Amino acid sequence: MINSILEITLLSAVIFSGAYAVVSTLILAYELYFNSRRRRQPKSLPPISILKPLKGLDDQLEANLRSFFHLDYPDYEDIFGVAAANDPAVAVVRRLQSAYPQVKATLVIDERSRSLNPKIDNLRNMVPTARYDYLLISDSNIRVGADYLIDMMRHMERTNVGLVTSTIRGISAATTAGVMENLHLNTFVASSVFAVRRLFKVPVVIGKSMLFKRSTLQRLGGFESFGDFLAEDQLIGLAIRELGYKIRTSTYFVDNVNESWNWEKLLNRHVRWAKMRRNLDLPNYLSEILGHPLALSLAYAALRSDSQGLFVLAVVLTAKYFADITALYLMRSDLRIWHCLLLPAKDAIIFGVWFVPFFSRSISWRGNLYRIEKKTQLTRQPAIAD
Numbered sequence: 147m148i149n150s151i152l153e154i155t156l157l158s159a160v161i162f163s164g165a166y167a168v169v170s171t172l173i174l175a176y177e178l179y180f181n182s183r184r185r186r187q188p189k190s191l192p193p194i195s196i197l198k199p200l201k202g203l204d205d206q207l208e209a210n211l212r213s214f215f216h217l218d219y220p221d222y223e224d225i226f227g228v229a230a231a232n233d234p235a236v237a238v239v240r241r242l243q244s245a246y247p248q249v250k251a252t253l254v255i256d257e258r259s260r261s262l263n264p265k266i267d268n269l270r271n272m273v274p275t276a277r278y279d280y281l282l283i284s285d286s287n288i289r290v291g292a293d294y295l296i297d298m299m300r301h302m303e304r305t306n307v308g309l310v311t312s313t314i315r316g317i318s319a320a321t322t323a324g325v326m327e328n329l330h331l332n333t334f335v336a337s338s339v340f341a342v343r344r345l346f347k348v349p350v351v352i353g354k355s356m357l358f359k360r361s362t363l364q365r366l367g368g369f370e371s372f373g374d375f376l377a378e379d380q381l382i383g384l385a386i387r388e389l390g391y392k393i394r395t396s397t398y399f400v401d402n403v404n405e406s407w408n409w410e411k412l413l414n415r416h417v418r419w420a421k422m423r424r425n426l427d428l429p430n431y432l433s434e435i436l437g438h439p440l441a442l443s444l445a446y447a448a449l450r451s452d453s454q455g456l457f458v459l460a461v462v463l464t465a466k467y468f469a470d471i472t473a474l475y476l477m478r479s480d481l482r483i484w485h486c487l488l489l490p491a492k493d494a495i496i497f498g499v500w501f502v503p504f505f506s507r508s509i510s511w512r513g514n515l516y517r518i519e520k521k522t523q524l525t526r527q528p529a530i531a532d
Contacts, residue, residue, distance in 0.1 A: 156446045157458070161437035164462045170341035171469040171476075177340045178397050178476055188299045193221035195276035196356070197283050199268035200235040201512065204287040205405035206318065210240050214284070215246040218292040223250035227272040229257050229264070235286070235405075261373025262511050262524040265353075270369045279361060283379075285354040289401040296359045297398040308362055308391025309383055312400040313339065313357035317480050324407040325485050326492045327415075331402060332471040332477040333489075334437065334496075339395060348430070349393035353379025355400045362386060376509070376522040377422050399477070407423050414510060416499045424503035425518050434500060439466050440490060441497045466493075 196214060204210065214224050226239045239253045256271035269283065282298065284290075301310040313336060316328030339350045357380060363369065365516035366385045372378040383393050424431040435441075443462035470489050474481060507517050509528050515527040 153446075153449055155440065156449060159436060160439065160442045160446050160462060162456060163436045163442050164465045165336075166341070166436060167439050167466050167469040169345075170337035173341045173344050174337045174473055177252040179394050185297070186300065188296060190303065191296070191299055192280055193223075193278040194219070194257050194282050194295055194299075195278040196224050197269055197272050197276065197281060198224065198226050198286060199265050199272070200226055200239070200286045201233065201264070201268075202492065203234050203238070204485075205403045206289075207235060207286060208510060209243070210244055210287060210289045210403055213291070215249045215251070216241055216292055217290075217295050219295040222295060223277060225252045225254060225272050225275055227254045227256065227268045229255075229259070229268060229271075231255050243291070246252075261370065262516065263373055263375060263378055264514075266369050266373045266378055267457055270373070273360075273369065276360070279281065280357050281358060281360050281363065283356045284355060287403050288354050289403055291398075292352055293402045294398065294400070296342050298355075299480070300394050302357055302498060304392075306392050307394050308358060308386040308389060309351065310357040310394045311379075312398060312428070313398050313477075314352055314354055314402050314405050315477050315479070316400045317401045318403050318405045319407070319481065320405045321407055322402045322488070323409050323412040325481065325488060326480065326495065327404045327407055327412055328481055329470075329474075329485065329489060329492045330496060331404075332456040332479045332481070333473040333521075334391055336477055337469075337473050338437070343395065347389060350395070351383030351393060353378050354383070354402060358382075358386065360451075360474050362389070365389060374524050375517075375523055376511075377426050378517055380426060381521070396463075413495075413499070416496065417502050418509045418511060420499050421503040421507065421509055421518050422522050425507070425522050431503070436492065438497045438500070440493050450482070463490075482490055510529055 147329055198211070198214065211226070221497070227236055228501055235252065236255070243251050243253070258271060259267050260270065261267055268407055273281070282295070298310050301307060314331060316331035319325040319328045339352070342348050342350055372381055387393055388447065392480045423434070439462045443459045447459040449455065467486070469487065471486055474486070507519070509516050509518055516524040517527045518524060
């Protein structure tokens with residue numbers, strides 16, 4: 147009796163999981179096709195202040211930052227922020243400022259630390275320098291096309307929109323760990339951002355590219371209101387929605403350069419993200435188990451130990467491969483076709499990471515050790531992790 151209940155439950159989970167993989171990819175295809183057909187020139191192009199927090203030398207940093215000096219937009223400014231004068235990113239910014247004197251570009255060096263989230267500290271130090279009401283947050287490992295700001299404003303000017311975020315595409319992987327990261331970004335993440343919003347009415351805000359008004363931020367209490375939280379981007383988005391505004395996700399590809407990743411960086415990043423999601427919304431995090439069709443179908447095949455179990459495994463594996471390869475094609479990924487052979491290994495790593503937050507609340511981030519609590523609130527962690 148117990149085995150029968152377990153088998154039916156597991157089979158239901160497998161069916162839902164496989165269906166979600168296919169449906170989320172179809173939603174991605176619809177969004178990319180539908181939005182590309184409706185692109186139009188914005189009615190107005192108000193000035194924008196771009197806030198770029200920097201720390202160290204990310205992959206291809208100079209090329210990434212250079213793309214923000216080539217924007218086809220009438221009035222914008224680049225504001226770069228670092229916490230120390232000896233940060234190697236300073237020299238990169240200085241070179242670009244000299245090469246493009248016609249672009250309004252400011253470097254803010256401010257070591258003040260008033261919160262536990264170092265990115266928020268950097269943003270708080272930069273925002274007084276910003277001249278304009280529209281603020282755009284962009285991470286240092288992001289590269290964009292010349293029409294990026296035009297596309298963001300096209301969404302922002304729609305009725306009652308309070309925040310615009312972007313579709314993130316992983317590019318330029320030169321290591322196996324980098325390939326794994328870009329496989330995940332360009333398949334599961336890209337599809338889920340739209341599927342979660344369409345199916346469950348939950349907006350996903352990605353802090354690598356966020357546009358909103360300074361006046362809206364001030365209504366939330368400024369960046370300082372999110373200074374002791376890890377998931378500052380999602381919390382800002384949810385807070386803006388609570389004000390009655392809509393959250394829009396642009397289908398314009400914003401490139402996330404992940405060239406020289408190693409395994410330590412890959413695992414540290416995904417463990418931190420898993421702990422963030424688990425403490426942000428536990429019910430939603432528990433439901434993420436249904437986003438692992440391969441692992442669930444393997445469990446079902448092991449439970450059955452017969453041809454039916456193997457048949458279900460083969461069907462799910464085929465469907466998952468079809469969905470992922472289709473997503474890579476839709477995202478115009480620069481990954482090679484043979485990289486798709488790594489998809490099961492990537493899925494296995496992400497599945498294993500899913501369990502970690504139930505055993506530990508410690509995270510290592512930018513050389514600091516924290517404990518993560520409800521809503522991703524951070525507290526200082528002593529040297530010995532839990």
